[in-house]
Amino acid sequence: MLVIHGGTIIAFDGTEHRRLTDGVVVVNGDRIEHVGKSWSGKVTGEIDARRQIVIPGQISTHAHISAQETSRYMGDRRMRRFLRNGFLHFMPDRRNGTPNTYGTVDARASLRFGFAALVRGGVTSVVAYGHDGSDDSALMRDVAAEMGIRLYWAPIITGGRYWLEDDGRVTTERDERAGLRELDVAADFITRHGGSDSGRLQGLIAVDEFYLSTPALRKRAKTVADQLGVPFTMHFLEQHREFFETMSTTGLTPIQLLESEGVLGPQTILAHCLYVASHSLVAYPVADDIGILGRHGTTVAHSPAAFAQSGMALEGFDRYRNAGINVAMATDAYPLDMFAEMATATVMGKAVARNHEAAAAGDVFAASNLAGAKALGRSDIGRIAAGAKADLVVVDPNALGFGPAPDPINILVRHGSADRVSLVMVDGRVLVENGRLRVCDEDEVIDAVMRPQQALETAYERYNTEGKTLFQQFTPALKEWEEPRTVGRLGAEFR
Structure with a gap:
């Protein structure tokens, strides 16, 4: 013992x-x-x-496992037309065939960095989002096993894509049949690999986005998840336009639509879920979206640090919990740090509610473990x-x-x-x-993701529709040092 x-x-x-x-x-x-x-x-x-x-080991209910190579450039400067959205700056492919900037990333090095950062920060279980691209997703499985983390994952189901047009606009394209084919691939992966790595690899059905999916794809995906006995998850209401476009085409809020489709419930994890009817930037008070989610016991994967950087906040932590929603913490994107997420959750929760008693430390802490376990249907982790x-x-x-x-x-x-x-x-x-990873060499992991950096900067200039470099588009907080023109007896003369 x-x-x-x-x-x-x-x-x-x-x-x-x-x-x-x-x-x-x-x-x-x-x-x-x-x-x-x-x-x-x-x-x-x-x-x-x-x-x-x-x-107890922390549980992240939504995380994009990588070194966040692109997100690190987005500080105070972002393209205003994307309305506080981060991924649209880098992800869509160009119509002219120019690939997005992710092609420069060393996939294995990036995954190792992401998993290492999570484990080093005390995350022991994670719901991972994203593609793999390797044969039978061997890369994701191998790196997760190397790092020793408890992983919930299966190949993602897209059902659509974004395009970056030559004039700088981002457009969308839905492909339900492709999404259904990807659903079959995910189900097959779960059947063959669920429970591997001594039970640490478990599957789930992940539809990439509500916004790019169709009702038929969502309903079928939830049915398959229920048949396999695994959670169902997707990005949901992280974009302002999701709410208004859904209302204009269906007459229902996105949450009302999900309820009508039968995809809400205790084993449904909605990542983000910011722009509900009562959100101040939506202001549609006639619908009780939060009450609907609560009645179904749905989980919201809450990652406030990543969104606060874009000027966004959940409204609010206690309102969701008091309605019966299972609010579970998540690490989403940069910086993949559960402690940063918890600190932001309690501060933003108080600020949004204008109440120092809101988003209490004990409740936020439980959201990082017990709530995550509940979302995954587990009574043996998070405690x-x-x-x-x-x-x-x-x-x-x-x-x-x-x-x-x-x-x-x-x-x-x-x-x-x-x-x-x-x-x-x-x-x-x-x-x-003793504060150091035993499963890998931390220095080597960091060095490996530094090497492709120059390739990313070169690729972005070709990708950007205006030919801007990364630092022209995303202006650094400080200018580069320049040597003074002349030096006098008392030192440098600054311009």
Whole structure:
């Protein structure tokens, strides 16, 4: 038996998280054997986590696994015509045959970076989104297995695509038949690979977007997910136009439409779900979208950090939860950091509600573990309890940026960071020890994604319809240093 001595252990009592001070967690193989004040049984190994905080492994219910090579350029400057949208800057293919900028990415290096960042930051289970492109999705499977993470994934179902026209407009094209073929591929993948990697790889049906899919594709995808006993997920209401275009063509809000299609429910995960009827940027108060989602017990994958950078916010965290929606945290895109997401969730939740009691630390913390487990239909992850999977994270608060933690979760949610994670364990296997990844060389992972950077910058200039370079389109926060023209006795003369 491996005994972990706390510290503060965030233990689950069967109903909710509780603080267990100076307790122990006993690990037997891939399971937690015992949680309590002491242990008098057999001991084969010990981990000293005294003066530290032991939390359950975090669960990200929506993440694009990569180094986020393109997203890193989008700071304060974005194309205004895309209305706070990020991916439209890089993803659509050109009609003239010029590929998008993702073709310059080293796929394996990018995946390794993304998974490594998640694990290093304490994410032990993740719902991954995106394409693979390798034979039978071997690349995604291999890299996830290398990193030791618990992965929910299957090849994505698109049902449509975006095009970047020569005049700079982005247009859409739906292809229901292609989407149904991709659904068959995803179902076959789940049948053959679900439960592999010692059970750490599980499948789910992922339709890329509500906006580019059709009712027939969504209904069929949800039926297949139910038949396979796996979750169903898709991007939903992350674009302003989704709401108004759906209303204009169907007379229903997007959420009313999903309800009529029968795709809502406890095993449906809607990624983002910002622009509901009551959102201030929609202002359609006659529809109770939040109430509909709550009645069906649907999950919303909430990733506030990525969207706050675009000036967007969920309205609001408590309103969704109080209506019965299962709000679960997600890491979405850059920076793939659950601690950043939790800190943003509590701050933005308070700001949106104009209430310091809103988005309380305990509720946000539970959204990063228990809510994610519920979304995935699991009662054995996201908690520290006897019989649960040994997915554990140890956070070291002994730093000036963290400081004394009389209320550890309050401080952790507001001021925690991936850099303070000292140990990560999945299925009883230690993946991070003493703040360093054991499953790979961190320096090598970082170096590998730095190498293709120049190719990306060159490709973007060809991709951009105006021929702009990356830094012309996305202006850096500071200008480059320039040497002064003359130097006098007292030093440089600045212009």
